[in-house]
Amino acid sequence: MISDSKNSHLLSVTGNFLDGKTSKKIPATLLLDNKGYLQIVDSDDQDILSVKFSETRTYNRIGNTRRQITFPNGEIFETSDNDRVDDLLKFNKKEKGNIFIHRLEQNFKLALMSIVIIAFSILLFWKFGIPLIASIVAPMVPDTVINKISDETVITLDKYYFQKTSLNKKTQQRLTKKFSTIIKSQKKELVAGSRYKLLFRSSKTIGANAFALPSGTIIITDQLINYAKNDKEIISILAHEVGHVVKRHGTKSILQNSVVTILISYITGDVSALSSMSVAIPTFLINTGYTKNFEEEADNFSYNYLVKNKISTHYFADIMKRIEKDFSKTEIPSIFSTHPSTNERIKKFEKKRI
């Protein structure tokens, strides 16, 4: 059958017909008539196929790649004339959104703006999104998990870094009593299920330092206590550590680090080479950034405790300065250090003298 004259057709597109049964490519023309039928004719004007337009599916346009229109029995008509196909689709209500995304991709201004929007979203997510997720999830972590992780950490620390404390029982009791005072005064903000415990250790490798584990176990080294000229200085540090526990910094830290590492690995998984280096460095910097925030929060916690209990805040500044003096030889740029620079930290502690 020879088809009607092409003049009665609304649109025609040239391309190829592939029947899906063999790999044979047949040059053909696609015609749309005014009754809503798509007709495919070969180069001899012979009818190959005639189907209702609404029963076909046109693949979405991607750039200027060849377009395929699929027919009910698996046949396809393919063409490079994308613009013609776009015109054709205007006659098929079902294909309304076909070139929507393509239009967005054609908009180069939008593409450039996307860079800004994406960079901004990433920044937002990093600064607020991840900490927010951590804040929401942290209270949901079961106490058993927190306690287990903390206990395991103490065992590891004892194995590799700590030795038995050389403080006498009297000193330990005295300091433990003062520690309990801090805890009791914080009843409202006490982390439920946590068991606060003060552990005394000596550490030749770590030196003067104090640690807070998520379960409420706080460790203070003899070396740090030896720096103190006054019990109040030790109290200010213990309050800082309690701040870490109350604000769930340990748990949040673990959650945030995991999210950051997973995200960066997933995103940069796209890069063809040298990806391991480019993952490790940003991850490290980002995680250090979070730690600085936590230290600031703990400092504030200590500050508020001291003020509330009418203890002069300069005690914190004093002991910090004393320790800083011995370690000022290592000038690490503040991006890399986990503690904000001592001078910045103690500024507000020095102001208040009761």
Add this chain to the structure above:
Amino acid sequence: MTTENLEKSQVKQYPFTFTGSANEYFAIWIINILLSIITLGIYSAWAKVRNKQYFYRNTIVADSSFEYSANPINILKGRIIAVLILGLYILTVSVFPAFTIVFIIIFYLLFPLFILKSLQFNARYSSYRNINFKFNGTLIDSYYYFLLYYLFAVVTLGLALPYVISKQYKFIINNNNYGETNFNFSAKAIDFYKIYFPILISTLPMIGFFIYGSIIGAFEPGVAQSPTQEIQSLYLAFGVSYIVFLLSYVFIIAYIRAKLFNLIFNKTNLSNIQFKSSVKTLSILGIMISNGIVSALTMGLMIPWAKIRFAKYYTSNLILTTQNDLEVFTAAEKEKSNSLGDEIGEVFDLDIGF
């Protein structure tokens, strides 16, 4: 004409070409990322299909393009399942750390299943001239080649690894069909030994560097307390040996990619279709390094450019040759699609094959 002359004159060469461009792809790539972010990741399944389609449809041979027809809905389901499993893993492992081993063992036991599903998925949704590919391998074979054979390689301390890899590629390629026609891989184990043997020799100095660097890097923390010139030069030495290790590692990857690509295509035939591949190690290395540096410097914005470069390079060095017609291939019976299989296959999309 003698038969020989007849044959020679009838060998047709069809070079592969890649018609995509970095400009066009950049816009597609970034808009799709933007949409994925705005939809909190849900659109990412569609983005993945679009990105893949861009590369498939722009890969042209004998004036026809490839097509990728996966359903984004299945991909979305697969991703949701993957996230849930990941969540389950993290939860279980934080309460019972011992379970990590259990998960690892389960993963290795299921690995051959994942590979099989991935191979089936990739084949089923890839087509050329409207004839789909198909993967015929059985689950038992998959376990045989991807579990048993790996154990064999381990037992022989890696000496049998090239042999194992040759068997695996044979399994993958021979079980791939274009329509009803089988691919055939004619390489032998010795061809793989020729590729991997030089690596074995050169790995020894590399390992030496790595061990040297690790020993330095694993110095006791006690040393860090009093930083001196000594420590700084030790860290420098560690840094240098790490960089050397990294560069050698990248070179080896480029080498393997180039040699394997050539071997696979030069020794694979589909009925009377053969391939000629002339990819060079140094070219791959150059592209990898420049891609990595540029991508890192532009915070990833040049990733689309990097991908296009690779696509262009590989296709420009690949030629299809045949003495026969490209129109003689027939489609296989339509398989019943197993949607769970699709989802598993997508998640572990290992991009095997072309």
